[in-house]
Amino acid sequence: MTSYAKVVVMGTPITKSNFKLINKEGRSFLPMNSGKYHDRYANYEQEIAFTAMSQNPGLVLDESLIAILRVYYKSEKRHPDTNNITKSIFDGIEKSGLIINDAQITRLVIEEYYDRENPRFELELFGDSEFNLTYQVLKRETPLPMKSYDLASNKKGEMRIKPKPVKKSDVISGSNCCSVCKKPISGRDFISADAGRTIICRSCFNKLL
Incomplete structure (x- = not known):
């Protein structure tokens, strides 16, 4: 059985990191079919689950995994914090049955890109028994313009490019x-x-x- 899977979900990823509803027993829950705006979080997880199943029919990865997540935002100036979207994505992947539990993700690499026409995320999962992950951080020969984050704009996921x-x-x-x-x-x-x-x-x- 293969120990590799790929999931591509179109649309700008959303995060539920700052969202929480509490029931009468004091437990947090994710509402759905309430007809209210916050249904979007559960609906997004369902979309991820359905897409993951349809793109990897019958596949179940039950070992520790290496995950490569590439996120393509519509706008460079306004988008969710990339480090916060993983919860929604992996909860949806877990609900699909493609993985047993998101605790299987033992190594994770996240890359941020921009695609105005086709915002999406692309997730690749590699079985740890068959694949290994290596990486390098290299100094650029020619520095790029610096992306500088202001305190105020950072709350909105905005940045300004600082000219050299x-x-x-x-x-x-x-x-x-x-x-x-x-x-x-x-x-x-x-x-x-x-x-x-x-x-x-x-x-x-x-x-x-």
């Missing part, structure tokens, strides 16, 4: 141009503004005065 400032050494080497006349700048005869993202040669700067 212009260094004096970059300007001196002639790798930048004046923002006004577009001519290459050499030497130190320039004015920088906007945290170094805008540079103006001395000639253009004098004309602006």
Whole structure:
């Protein structure tokens, strides 16, 4: 029997990490078919369960598992916290019968991507007896623009991309141009503004005065 499964569920994943209803006995429960907005959490788990069964008919993974979860959000600015969506996803996978219990997931890798047209999650499950997981963290040769999270925006899952400032050494080497006349700048005869993202040669700067 195979020890591998893949589940792809279309739509933006939702999280129930901050949602809880308490019954008369003091136990938390997940309501469904109440006709209210919070039915969406149970409905989402049911969708995951149905999709997992239809994509892996008759398969049951009963050993410890390695999980690779790739989440594709519709928007880079607003989306659930990625580390919180795993509860909804694995509860749905457990309800499908594809796994016995989500405690089987002993190693988990989560990757975040963006796809405006087709938001979804893709989950791959690998049996620990047949597969192994290795990974590397490598330093980039050319750094990317930094994604900086503000305290206020982080509550909404938002971020701002922090542009890389212009260094004096970059300007001196002639790798930048004046923002006004577009001519290459050499030497130190320039004015920088906007945290170094805008540079103006001395000639253009004098004309602006």
